[in-house]
Amino acid sequence: MTHAISIDAVSKRFASLQALDRISFTVEHGEFFALLGPNGAGKTTLISAMAGLSRADSGRIRIMGLDTVTETRDARMKLGVVPQELVFDPFFSVRETLTFQSGYFGIRRNDAWVDELLHKLGLTDKANVNMRALSGGMKRRVMVAQALVHRPPVIVLDEPTAGVDVELRQSLWTFVKELNAAGHTIVLTTHYLEEAEALCSRIAMMKKGRLIALENKDTLLSRSAAREVSLQLSGELPASLRPLYLRQQDGRHILALPDISQLERVLGELRLAAVEVRELTVHETGLEQVFVKLMHGGQA
Amino acid sequence: MYSFVTLLKKEILRFWKVGFQTVMAPVLTALLYQMIFSHVLSQHVEAYPGVSYTAFLIPGLAMMSMAQNAFANSSSSLIQSKITGSIVFLLLPPLSAPAFFGAYLLASIVRGLAVGAGVLLVTAGFGLPLPAQPLWLLAFAVLGCGVLGALGIMAGIWADKFDQLAAFQNFLIMPLTFLSGVFYSINSLPPLWRGVSHLNPVFYMIDGFRYGFFGQADVSPWLSLAVVGGCFVALSAWLMRLIVSGYKLRH
Ligand SMILES: Nc1ncnc2c1ncn2[C@@H]1O[C@H](COP(=O)(O)OP(=O)(O)OP(=O)(O)O)[C@@H](O)[C@H]1O
Ligand SMILES: [Mg+2]
Numbered sequence: 001m002t003h004a005i006s007i008d009a010v011s012k013r014f015a016s017l018q019a020l021d022r023i024s025f026t027v028e029h030g031e032f033f034a035l036l037g038p039n040g041a042g043k044t045t046l047i048s049a050m051a052g053l054s055r056a057d058s059g060r061i062r063i064m065g066l067d068t069v070t071e072t073r074d075a076r077m078k079l080g081v082v083p084q085e086l087v088f089d090p091f092f093s094v095r096e097t098l099t100f101q102s103g104y105f106g107i108r109r110n111d112a113w114v115d116e117l118l119h120k121l122g123l124t125d126k127a128n129v130n131m132r133a134l135s136g137g138m139k140r141r142v143m144v145a146q147a148l149v150h151r152p153p154v155i156v157l158d159e160p161t162a163g164v165d166v167e168l169r170q171s172l173w174t175f176v177k178e179l180n181a182a183g184h185t186i187v188l189t190t191h192y193l194e195e196a197e198a199l200c201s202r203i204a205m206m207k208k209g210r211l212i213a214l215e216n217k218d219t220l221l222s223r224s225a226a227r228e229v230s231l232q233l234s235g236e237l238p239a240s241l242r243p244l245y246l247r248q249q250d251g252r253h254i255l256a257l258p259d260i261s262q263l264e265r266v267l268g269e270l271r272l273a274a275v276e277v278r279e280l281t282v283h284e285t286g287l288e289q290v291f292v293k294l295m296h297g298g299q300a
Numbered sequence: 301m302y303s304f305v306t307l308l309k310k311e312i313l314r315f316w317k318v319g320f321q322t323v324m325a326p327v328l329t330a331l332l333y334q335m336i337f338s339h340v341l342s343q344h345v346e347a348y349p350g351v352s353y354t355a356f357l358i359p360g361l362a363m364m365s366m367a368q369n370a371f372a373n374s375s376s377s378l379i380q381s382k383i384t385g386s387i388v389f390l391l392l393p394p395l396s397a398p399a400f401f402g403a404y405l406l407a408s409i410v411r412g413l414a415v416g417a418g419v420l421l422v423t424a425g426f427g428l429p430l431p432a433q434p435l436w437l438l439a440f441a442v443l444g445c446g447v448l449g450a451l452g453i454m455a456g457i458w459a460d461k462f463d464q465l466a467a468f469q470n471f472l473i474m475p476l477t478f479l480s481g482v483f484y485s486i487n488s489l490p491p492l493w494r495g496v497s498h499l500n501p502v503f504y505m506i507d508g509f510r511y512g513f514f515g516q517a518d519v520s521p522w523l524s525l526a527v528v529g530g531c532f533v534a535l536s537a538w539l540m541r542l543i544v545s546g547y548k549l550r551h
Pocket of ligand 1: 019041042046
């Protein structure tokens with residue numbers, strides 16, 4: 001049984017910096033997988049190693065069971081990467097860019113698929129426009145299309161929504177979800193955690209070249225204090241509620257709410273202390289809180 | 301194979317779209333050289349028996365322009381895509397090293413030949429005879445552009461910045477092409493400089509190319525062929541290894 005991606009003890013140094021430190025994990029066929037981490041965590045370095053843009057110092061990477069070092073050509077046919085940096089060739093139009101990219105993959109007549117990509121990414125009316133004349137977000141869409149010309153079963157998107165407007169972000173995700181539903185394996189990096197939360201089923205978190213979490217989204221979310229309640233009060237917080245106290249924010253007290261039934265108790269204590277509640281909101285804890293906790297070293 | 305054809309097509313289109321600057325401009329420059337030098341030196345002795353200085357100058361200028369433009373084509377294309385980052389689109393697909401090398405090389409040769417043909421066309425009126433040895437002519441044109449195209453690939457891969465490439469061009473390529481007997485027969489030089497010229501591979505390209513037109517040259521065309529061909533094969537073999545190793549392209 002092969003995996004869509006298998007990463008086995010991959011390390012990479014840049015001079016004195018350990019950019020990847022024995023990273024191992026697998027991504028299964030058809031998964032929608034998020035690779036998260038702060039700036040400089042090593043996400044792009046790992047993706048570069050998968051794509052053969054850089055060489056790992058040790059360890060192995062396989063794409064659809066194909067070794068990226070010894071079976072380079074076949075492995076590359078299976079992988080589509082949208083690079084993080086916005087790059088383009090200023091000499092050509094959108095259609096020329098996509099036709100050339102198809103050709104580099106050895107694909108001769110790709111017009112039908114190129115047309116479909118243009119349509120799905122809202123580029124049809126820009127097909128014959130020079131790359132230079134596109135806005136940043138549109139160039140980003142072309143990069144997505146370039147990564148898909150050869151219909152790769154595994155698609156890696158390195159921050160595809162950076163600098164992209166809301167509408168495109170929506171349509172891009174609709175398109176990527178469609179690809180995922182059609183069986184493509186998707187790996188995504190993003191700093192918009194709500195995107196990862198909404199889309200991905202499994203999440204890996206990296207920090208300083210190490211993998212610090214790798215779990216199903218739901219498990220990861222349930223590992224943190226599940227809810228918080230934010231209260232604006234007429235007086236001091238009663239001492240009996242101190243154990244739940246998390247922080248003060250905009251003049252409101254934020255309390256942990258391990259269980260929704262605890263709300264009853266919180267309100268009871270407040271009534272007892274004759275403190276009036278002026279405003280109350282309950283937040284579900286999202287990925288963002290889990291992320292912040294993990295990145296600050298604490299266990300979620 | 302198709303990936304090679306695609307990259308070749310892209311590389312040719314790249315310079316052809318700006319042909320005014322990549323083909324017309326060097327042709328004009330060569331024409332200016334021809335006009336000035338032939339005016340100043342028309343009373344000069346015959347370079348070879350029966351070959352006027354004005355006619356002698358033409359193949360040299362053509363070969364020099366071919367060499368410079370073959371070099372410029374691959375080197376500028378590579379450094380541009382490295383600096384803008386668009387080279388990533390060539391590194392992600394399974395393009396083989398021979399396809400990568402071959403496409404850049406052939407595109408350079410095409411540009412060199414286009415410039416060469418242009419130079420010969422506009423300067424022919426100064427008394428250029430029909431080629432005495434067309435096959436030799438073609439062989440040196442192609443091989444000469446090949447050597448400089450390969451050097452351009454090397455420089456483009458090696459340089460990280462435009463000024464490094466400019467240094468390569470100004471301190472290596474320009475002296476090699478100018479001091480190669482374009483403007484004079486090296487037999488007119490003092491022995492020391494004649495010896496130095498014999499170490500310059502561009503000299504053999506120009507000398508061989510001239511042989512194609514006049515049927516006579518400073519050295520035997522076979523010697524020139526051996527030198528230019530040897531340079532080409534050695535350079536290509538070395539570059540192929542460099543590309544396979546991922547030198548400067550895959551960190
Ligand atoms: N070519 C390189 N040479 C030297 N150091 C590098 C190189 N590429 C990356 N690094 C370093 O490796 C570390 C990881 O970088 P990487 O780009 O993988 O981070 P990232 O997780 O993708 O961050 P971001 O979210 O900002 O994109 C950083 O400290 C970076 O400075
Ligand atoms: Mg990155």
